[in-house]
Amino acid sequence: xxxxxxxxxxxxxxxxxxxxxxxxxxxxxxxxxxxxxxxxxxxxxxxxxxxxxxxxxxxxxxxxxxxxxxxxxxxxxxxxxxxxxxxxxxxxxxxxxxxxxxxxxxxxxxxx
Amino acid sequence: xxxxxxxxxxxxxxxxxxxxxxxxxxxxxxxxxxxxxxxxxxxxxxxxxxxxxxxxxxxxxxxxxxxxxxxxxxxxxxxxxxxxxxx
Amino acid sequence: xxxxxxxxxxxxxxxxxxxxxxxxxxxxxxxxxxxxxxxxxxxxxxxxxxxxxxxxxxxxxxxxxxxxxxxxxxxxxxxxxxxxxxxxxxxxxxxxxxxxxxxxxxxxxxxxxxxxxxxxxxxxxxxxxxxxxxxxxxxxxxxxxxxxxxxxxxxxxxxxxxxxxxxxxxxxxxxxxxxxxxxxxxxxxxxxxxxxxxxxxxxxxxxx
Numbered sequence: 001x002x003x004x005x006x007x008x009x010x011x012x013x014x015x016x017x018x019x020x021x022x023x024x025x026x027x028x029x030x031x032x033x034x035x036x037x038x039x040x041x042x043x044x045x046x047x048x049x050x051x052x053x054x055x056x057x058x059x060x061x062x063x064x065x066x067x068x069x070x071x072x073x074x075x076x077x078x079x080x081x082x083x084x085x086x087x088x089x090x091x092x093x094x095x096x097x098x099x100x101x102x103x104x105x106x107x108x109x110x111x112x
Numbered sequence: 113x114x115x116x117x118x119x120x121x122x123x124x125x126x127x128x129x130x131x132x133x134x135x136x137x138x139x140x141x142x143x144x145x146x147x148x149x150x151x152x153x154x155x156x157x158x159x160x161x162x163x164x165x166x167x168x169x170x171x172x173x174x175x176x177x178x179x180x181x182x183x184x185x186x187x188x189x190x191x192x193x194x195x196x197x198x199x
Numbered sequence: 200x201x202x203x204x205x206x207x208x209x210x211x212x213x214x215x216x217x218x219x220x221x222x223x224x225x226x227x228x229x230x231x232x233x234x235x236x237x238x239x240x241x242x243x244x245x246x247x248x249x250x251x252x253x254x255x256x257x258x259x260x261x262x263x264x265x266x267x268x269x270x271x272x273x274x275x276x277x278x279x280x281x282x283x284x285x286x287x288x289x290x291x292x293x294x295x296x297x298x299x300x301x302x303x304x305x306x307x308x309x310x311x312x313x314x315x316x317x318x319x320x321x322x323x324x325x326x327x328x329x330x331x332x333x334x335x336x337x338x339x340x341x342x343x344x345x346x347x348x349x350x351x352x353x354x355x356x357x358x359x360x361x362x363x364x365x366x367x368x369x370x371x372x373x374x375x376x377x378x379x380x381x382x383x384x385x386x387x388x389x390x391x392x393x394x395x396x397x398x399x400x401x402x403x404x405x406x407x
Contacts, residue, residue, distance in 0.1 A: 011116040018123035025130025027288035047281035052160035071226040079183040081320040086190035
């Protein structure tokens, strides 16, 4: 791979990751309630991280780097949903969900 | 490449500022938890971007530790949050 | 308390997790040497004896081809979901409209339920709020659903995801159940429509 091509790919990946972080920042300011903000937060945690890590792996591809990167990505993608679920449940249980922005709430009307 | 670095830096900085705003403003503990998660994710991404600009891989262990321990904070807050806790 | 056979079965069941721990240790050090293998094995045994957890019944059956399909599709979904949510956050005309959707899965296995939950909430746009283990139902908070058709679309998307996961990792019974519930594609749609109808009736009953 020539140097220019690598630079372009690397630039695209970094900008992708940075945009994801930026959009998440805007998202947690603009979105109306805790659950929506949670959606904005999972984006740089997974996709931004993957983009940046692929970039690092491209620039520095030794076995040690790649295994560490795999470990980081696997960890993050296993733990992020768990945290998201815990926060979501805490938010729902303490009635911090804005009901007016929901079109259906099948959890509130579930048969018990 | 320089321009890309500057643009990425500005985007990361803006993201971090947005997260800080949300941490300060609240309104609930959970909002702050989410915002601090975003802050950590931004820091991780920014460190990674720095690595790829300068063509090294020295901060990868730091990223690993951040990715592992960022979870613990928000996990414990969300888990042990008292049910009656408005504001 | 258990015969040798049972113990052996438990061991075989736990072996993938144990190997996973050792692999993780080697990934952390970034090299595959004998020293790492030995220390990893020792640490994995200490961890799995010291922090004892109830055994998960994996019922492991890996189909590499379907697993690959599942992973590729997951990556694609993550990319698409992230871009959608990013576009939504940055678009100037954004009006919030979310939904909490219940998805009744067809599987009875905890493992499949968990993997489905994790892989739907890894994709930005959906988060697991609550899980009903007995009815194997996921309650998902979904961003930006505006009409009732979109809710159904999302629901069948999650069911398709479950199908991919069952094909990749599910036990024989699970695959059987998938076949029985769904049959071929047309029958699946009919069944799906019928289920939907029944649950709609239950939900909105006499009121509408």
